[in-house]
Amino acid sequence: MEFREIFPVFNKLSARQQELILNSLITKSVKKGEIIHSANEECSGLLIIKIGQLRAYILSDEGREITVYRLFDRDICLFSASCVIRSVQFDITVSAQKDTELYIIPAKIYKSITEESAAAANFTNELMADRFSEIMWLIEQIMWKSLDRRVAAFLLEETAVENTESLKITHEAIANHLGSSREVITRMLRYFQKEGLVKLSRGQITVTDAEGLRSLA
Secondary structure (H helix, E strand, O other): OOHHHHOOOHHHOOHHHHHHHHHHOEEEEEOOOOEEEOOOOOOOOEEEEEEOOEEEEEEOOOOOEEEEEEEOOOOEEOHHHHHHOOOOOOOOEEEEOOOEEEEEEOHHHHHHHHHHOHHHHHHHHHHHHHHHHHHHHHHHHHHHOOHHHHHHHHHHHHHHHHOOOEEOOOHHHHHHHHOOOHHHHHHHHHHHHHOOOEEEEOOEEEEOOHHHHHHHO
């Protein structure tokens, strides 16, 4: 999959701007679990996923994590290039959920393009609005939705993403996604198992009653 195919505004840029991006474009392969961008880094650049899966999350002072959003094939991570957005500071960490191949547009290059190109600027604003909508949705979930419903919704989402009812995922990983603790998630999953919604085994959770989870979620 070529960069031109997955960067939406490439064909709307001038020949000089296209050449500038292509000459500075970085291709990178990252392994599952690798940190691509950390909250301590001001600006890594615009990340464009060729193939794979990334997780963007916030890390508290106490070391607790919560997933802000996940990114899949052809998705774009804007907050890793936060210096492109004026007056927006967002401390976010991005890691690979699977082995991933990336294109990276250096932040300085992308910033210069957005300053010159109305199409690139509009695309950036639309992408920023989409990401903030996801953040607002997350805040609503945390504030108004009980943890059992959030766990049920997560399990359903994960089965859809992985296209399987048997999920190879730890209780710790679910806790990190949802901003909870492993102990709380373990108790919740054991309750789900007691109710016949899931079956637990070492390092694996099998959804046995998707409709029951959907009703709960």
